[in-house]
Amino acid sequence: MTKWESTFEQYQDTPDAESIQHLMKYFARNLSNRVRCIFFSDALGVKYVTAPALKRQVWNAVLGVTDEIQDIPQFRQKLLTQSNRQLLQDAYGTVPNGFRLALRKTGPFAQDADYYVRLHQHLINNPDDHRFLNGYTQIDERLIDILHTLPTPLNSFRYAQHFSSPRGVHQFKNAWILLNHSEHKDPRIWTDAAKQFDRGFSAQRIIQNKFNKAWFPEPVVSHPHLRHIATVGELKNAAKRFKNCLMDYTGNALRNDLQFYEYLCDQDPCIISIKNDAPYGYIQWALLQKSDDEGFTSRIHGVRRGA
Missing domain, CATH: 2.20.25 (N-terminal domain of TfIIb)
Known part of the structure; x- marks a missing residue:
């Protein structure tokens, strides 16, 4: 018997159905409608809310890419019995390195369906990026938004940790383009920024250092003194x-x-x-x-x- 099944046995006789529905909505959030279609009864709802956070996130990730379910009881049985890897394999076709670890770090609450798709796609497109996941205690939609706002080669978990919001990324990009007198698509300026981050500088320090090197126009006076x-x-x-x-x-x-x-x-x-x-x-x-x-x-x- 698994840990989550044991936990379920402790709560399966919970009499307060309203509390169960409230907890399901609390944990499932924007995926509440999809979750309720599968775990529609009180007893099934208890299974969802008492499941370990990783198990729930795997279910959420699967439901996030499942548009139509022909046989709900069969689909639910699959969720309850198959391994996390098998569920993700069947739903996404591939399970890139770090995907399950990222889901574990997503925490107890469901994210928008798009979050799971973008997270999976990022790890597919950047197969080595899973190495930097250990530096995070939690991964959420805000982090994925930051990741997708960063230009290549900064669009990595390695560099996303330097920003607190997508707005901060836009401010950094605009300042960096201006200070480099360059275009956004010039890969050299972002490679240079990556080197500065690798040296341990913050985004603010990188901009400040570059700003300090900014040249004024040529002098109009020449004198030995x-x-x-x-x-x-x-x-x-x-x-x-x-x-x-x-x-x-x-x-x-x-x-x-x-x-x-x-x-x-x-x-x-x-x-x-x-x-x-x-x-x-x-x-x-x-x-x-x-x-x-x-x-x-x-x-x-x-x-x-x-x-």
């Missing part, structure tokens, strides 16, 4: 050294509205900012000196450079 601040990362470092709010002007620098230069002087170091005054040229508009307790000092100079 001036060093052009050429990247976001360099602007960030300068803001830390001078303890001022240079990072607030990152967008201006990327749009070439402003350019920043460090004045290479030991006695009176400062950051020189020039403003794009198109179509007339650039105006040197401020010297941003090292901050004191009252913030950084700026002095307007109004020196125009010809176009």
